[in-house]
Amino acid sequence: MEDVYTRLAAHLDNLPAGFPPTESGVELRILKRLFTPEEADIAAGLVMMPEPPAAIAKRLGVDPGPLADALADMSRKGLVFRLRKNGETHYMAAQFVIGIWEYHVNDLDEDLIRDFNEYVPTLMKKTWERTETKQLRVVPVARSISAPMTVMDYDAVETLVRKQKKIVVAPCICRREHDMVGKGCGKPLETCLVFGGGAHFYEENGLGRSITRDEAADLLHKGVEAGLVLQAGNAQTPMNICMCCGDCCQILKNLNTLEAPADAVSTSYCAEADPDACTACEACVDQCQMAAIEVEETARVLAQRCIGCGLCVAVCEFDALRLVEKGPEERHVPPVHPFNTYMNMARERGLL
Numbered sequence: 001m002e003d004v005y006t007r008l009a010a011h012l013d014n015l016p017a018g019f020p021p022t023e024s025g026v027e028l029r030i031l032k033r034l035f036t037p038e039e040a041d042i043a044a045g046l047v048m049m050p051e052p053p054a055a056i057a058k059r060l061g062v063d064p065g066p067l068a069d070a071l072a073d074m075s076r077k078g079l080v081f082r083l084r085k086n087g088e089t090h091y092m093a094a095q096f097v098i099g100i101w102e103y104h105v106n107d108l109d110e111d112l113i114r115d116f117n118e119y120v121p122t123l124m125k126k127t128w129e130r131t132e133t134k135q136l137r138v139v140p141v142a143r144s145i146s147a148p149m150t151v152m153d154y155d156a157v158e159t160l161v162r163k164q165k166k167i168v169v170a171p172c173i174c175r176r177e178h179d180m181v182g183k184g185c186g187k188p189l190e191t192c193l194v195f196g197g198g199a200h201f202y203e204e205n206g207l208g209r210s211i212t213r214d215e216a217a218d219l220l221h222k223g224v225e226a227g228l229v230l231q232a233g234n235a236q237t238p239m240n241i242c243m244c245c246g247d248c249c250q251i252l253k254n255l256n257t258l259e260a261p262a263d264a265v266s267t268s269y270c271a272e273a274d275p276d277a278c279t280a281c282e283a284c285v286d287q288c289q290m291a292a293i294e295v296e297e298t299a300r301v302l303a304q305r306c307i308g309c310g311l312c313v314a315v316c317e318f319d320a321l322r323l324v325e326k327g328p329e330e331r332h333v334p335p336v337h338p339f340n341t342y343m344n345m346a347r348e349r350g351l352l
């Protein structure tokens with residue numbers, strides 16, 4: 001009989017974000033650290049649509065009472081996702097990233113961190129790099145947006161935050177796990193903004209704290225001051241905004257290993273330098289998380305490395321940098337809703 005962890009791994013790999021197998025089996029080690037066999041069996045039976053426990057029990061042919069208790073417990077442990085719908089608690093499958101991994105920000109240990117870091121290269125190569133639709137997209141920092149640029153509301157980070165009814169800020173798991181093994185970068189930790197149903201889940205599970213829109217806007221300013229790249233969920237109505245650093249963020253770290261990170265991100269912008277205004281002070285070089293700027297006599301942006309974050313523009317005191325919009329064929333229009341994002345990813349991975 002197939003091992004329950006192998007079955008759960010295959011199930012997670014069939015979700016849009018994927019959970020690809022490795023030769024070493026490190027992905028199974030990770031699941032064994034997180035799930036008991038009984039929990040793995042239940043998780044392998046959930047789908048990515050919210051269902052009440054009775055419907056899940058009927059589908060799985062099990063007693064609804066104990067299943068409801070087990071699901072409540074598993075959702076508190078961050079193994080499945082929980083939400084309220086029409087006054088009733090529903091459960092659905094959580095993807096491995098963004099999902100199960102992030103829900104463990106408060107109970108990491110060194111073994112789990114080691115296994116996760118062993119697994120990340122496979123995860124990135126076999127999922128992130130292969131799908132045209134990414135889970136996150138780069139949004140330009142507000143101070144990099146200048147008059148001639150037309151920025152859609154979904155690319156205007158403060159507009160995105162101002163539209164939210166419920167915002168929770170959580171610690172960044174990438175910086176926390178690096179910090180726990182002595183590789184921390186010292187940048188702010190409380191930087192993951194979560195909206196809507198995800199925000200309620202985070203708050204109820206003690207993963208983050210509820211904040212106002214003004215507090216969220218203030219955190220965004222502080223993140224930019226600290227040189228953090230803004231990455232939003234890849235939809236016009238994103239469920240989250242991440243503030244990421246090149247040292248710890250597993251996505252940016254992987255992008256940094258590529259010759260042309262610009263080809264592997266969703267962005268509509270690229271920085272451009274004005275040699276007449278540049279004083280070669282190199283402030284932008286330190287700020288860029290992608291090593292996309294070279295300064296000889298003046299600064300030069302390596303377009304194939306630039307992910308359009310705008311951090312360099314914000315830091316240049318001589319107005320020698322600006323963001324420019326890419327041509328219409330290269331511009332990124334995010335899917336309207338996260339549901340569309342995940343449908344696209346599933347299609348691109350050949351799951352539909």
Ligand code: SF4
Nearest residue numbers: 172174242243244249
């Ligand atoms: S580095 Fe970025 S992607 Fe990673 S948890 Fe932190 S904010 Fe999210």
Ligand code: SF4
Nearest residue numbers: 278279281282284316
């Ligand atoms: S920060 Fe501005 S002035 Fe300084 S090197 Fe970069 S582009 Fe030139």
Ligand code: SF4
Nearest residue numbers: 288306307309310312
């Ligand atoms: S050059 Fe670097 S800092 Fe500037 S927009 Fe591009 S990636 Fe961001």
